[in-house]
Amino acid sequence: MKDIKNYTLEELRKLLEKGGCLRFSAQQIFNWIYKRRIEDFNLMTDISKQTRQFLKDNFYFSRLKLLKREISKDKTEKFLFGLEDDSCIESVLISQVSRLTLCISTQVGCKFGCKFCLSGKDGFRRNLKVCEITNQYLTVADLIAPRKITNIVFMGIGEPLDNFANTVCAVKIFTHPQGVYFGKRKICLSTCGLVPQIKKLADLNLGVKLSISLHSPDEAARSKIMPINKKYPLSELIKAVKDFNKKEKRHITFEYVLVRGLNTSKVDAQKLSKLLRGVNYKINLISFNYTCARKGACFEFKVPTEAEINSFKNELKKKGVFFTLRKSKGADINAACGQLRALFKNR
Secondary structure, rough: OOOHHHHHHHOOOOHHHHHOOOHHHHHHHHHHHHHOOOOOOOHOOOOOOHHHHHHHHHEEOOEEEEEEEEEEEOOOOEEEOOOOOOOEEEEEEOOOOOOOOEEEOEEEEEEOOOOOOOOOOOOOOEOHHHHHHHHHHHHHHHHHHHOOOEEEEEOOOOOOHHHHHHHHHHHHHOOOOOOOOOOOOHEEEEEOOOHHHHHHHHOOOOOOOOEEEEOOOOOHHHHHHHHHOHOOOHHHHHHHHHHHHHHHHHOEEEEEOOOOOOOOOHHHHHHHHHHOOOOOOOEEEOOOOOHHOOOOOOOOOOOOOHHHHHHHHHHHHHHHOEEEEOOOOOOOOOOOOOOHHHOOOOO
């Protein structure tokens, strides 16, 4: 038996038809699961008895086990979930003035070894199933009711585009009118820079936002921080980004973690300005999270000084580079990717 939340509406229609049931029932089932939050086939009373029996014989509902929930002074919330195979993943709820954003995971661990990220410290274990991705939203939405999640970002543990098929399937469920029905602009996929998958995503025309973990405009420095740059260098990445711009007709967000002495000089700012010419973009600057270093992930990196940050910002302004400086959230609850999971596993 398989979790029914592993399937898009169209996939479910085909499965019902193959089982001798009415295709139309798929819409009703989606409505029960994602709008009414009912996970009992017996309670889906507008579906025929034959179809309900088919569902009971072939599908089930999995659930995430809440292992720990922490709330920060700044209202950031972190959820540690247990999976059926006893693996752990995290979701983070970020509270802002006009939005409530859920950051969800797509893999158990990560393959790509970005130096200041704890997500892959213990290596890669497996991709999350579609239901394990969507269940993060469904579980947190129930836990925080009557508050409403307004945005979803795929920026938790793992590389979303490395789990491409399941991530895309989850997006389709989140955005479908009969599913959760999030506006496409309310969903953002993050990547460390997997060029082939960025191209593939552009061809699908999903309409969601794309965020690139950039962190340096210099090939050598970026390769030091992010080993993926050795396989897909900046020249290839920016070309793929420009193609994405053309097909999706919307800006790309670049995430840029400021690290002392590594990517915060005036020369770095000048290189960044040159690199992004011809790209429709915005940049999110954020200071390196020292909490991550204290937990043993990257002692060689240091938090930049205020003078260093201001000098970098001023040079960007001179070059006409559009950016925002974000404050790190949830430091008191280990809200950076992988921190709570690492602490739990090391007990």
